[in-house]
Amino acid sequence: MRFRTHSSPHMIPAHDVGQLMRRVLYALVPGTLAMTWYFGLGVLVNVLLAVGFAVGFEALMLLARRRPVIPVLGDYSAVVTGWLFALALPPLTPWWVTLVGVGFAIVVAKHLYGGLGYNPFNPAMVGYVVVLLSFPRELILWVPPMGFDDLGFSIGEVTAAIFLGQLPRELTWDMITTATPLDHMKTELAQNRTISEIREHPLFGSFSGHGWEWIANWFLLGGLFLLFMRVISWQIPVAVLGSLAVMAGAFWVIDPDAYASPAFHVFSGASILCAFFIATDPVSASTTPRGRLIYGAGIGILLYVIRTWGNYPDAVAFAVLLMNMAAPTIDHYTQPRAFGQNPPPPRRDNGP
Structure with a gap:
């Protein structure tokens, strides 16, 4: 047969x-x-x-x-x-x-x-x-x-x-x-105005730009849907938004009149769109669990650095492309240990 x-x-x-x-x-x-x-x-x-x-x-x-x-x-x-x-x-x-x-x-x-x-x-x-x-x-x-x-x-x-x-x-x-809220904030800070003075402009809403904060909330809803359907993993979105919030929070605590709050950075521009839809591209992003955390954290840090001290008010594209270049190296050094593979035994030096 x-x-x-x-x-x-x-x-x-x-x-x-x-x-x-x-x-x-x-x-x-x-x-x-x-x-x-x-x-x-x-x-x-x-x-x-x-x-x-x-x-x-x-x-x-x-x-x-x-x-x-x-x-x-x-x-x-x-x-x-x-x-x-x-x-x-x-x-x-x-x-x-x-x-x-x-x-x-x-x-x-x-x-x-x-x-x-x-x-x-x-x-x-x-x-x-x-x-x-x-x-x-x-x-x-x-x-x-x-x-x-x-x-x-x-x-x-x-x-x-x-x-x-x-x-x-x-x-x-x-x-x-x-101007967008990020652009207006950057321009006014360069003219030595304080955050409290800048936020009196009608362009700003509760904690971010008028309208922009609600747009970010709806993209957040779509991102949570992707997580629920297991289309993306949680590491990259959490690392992007978490590192961005930590960086913004550290400088905001030091001088709240010179640096915008973490909520402003998270809900302004394309931060949430980046965290859930752009940075999670399965081809150009890191693929290992630990690598995704490093990759996402790198994007969040670069995003804050370029926004604060660079020439562009929003830096999602530059941050993502820079970390795309680093993704293969990150994956190389963060490969998980194969199932059943024991770590190498410690080397014993018995001397001459």
Whole structure:
């Protein structure tokens, strides 16, 4: 009697890449909707543009590499990259900035290294750094959040600004844009103003920027969903936010009028988005349990250092990319001991 045999793997994994990526997209929805509520429909237009460009570049690169297109597109990794990139952009960013950033993320940072699973750097952050360094003016055009200055742009006005660069009602960019809370805090501190004086500005809310703190809370909810579904592990988010809070808390205790509080740093900018959605990239992040703690702590420390003493008010992309470079070394020195392997016996020196 002949028996049919099958090659490995003999056990089907509980999750495939497509399922994990879809859950990441589900988790991004609450924070994205909150961002749209506070900053307008331009956020959704950016997401749709970035996702469309990402899928298009992914298909072109697969065809150029003679790889199957439909199965690879079905893993949704390009969609996640485009979505994360879009969330880092101001809501009225010109369409060509999105095209350049996404193209660099997919073509250079992903496929020129071999595709998904081979890229040493987070593609979305690589694309963002490219446009941040190349088009700094377009990356600071943040409109004020709802409740601070209600401009109320319609979808037609939003698309005209993004695709044609035309602002409605004879407005100018100086009239409709404002600094982010991190940028405003950094600028005012450089002019020797105290934290208590700076926080009197209506741009600030209870403990962070008006609107920004609620957006961070909704991204936190999505991050907790990823933890509950075991899409990500707890080490990196806890290490990122914990090290950022510890660094901010230490300097805040020393001089609360010169350094912002830990709550301000945790709930401002993209700190929570970084901790749960960006730093936890399974390809470019550390993979060992101890390594994840070191990797996440490094991101949190770099984030605070660059925000406080660097040239950029928010430093998520730079912190993540720097730790991406360190991830292989961290994994090399933090490999767990194999099950059943005893440590080497102590060396005895009996002398001559």
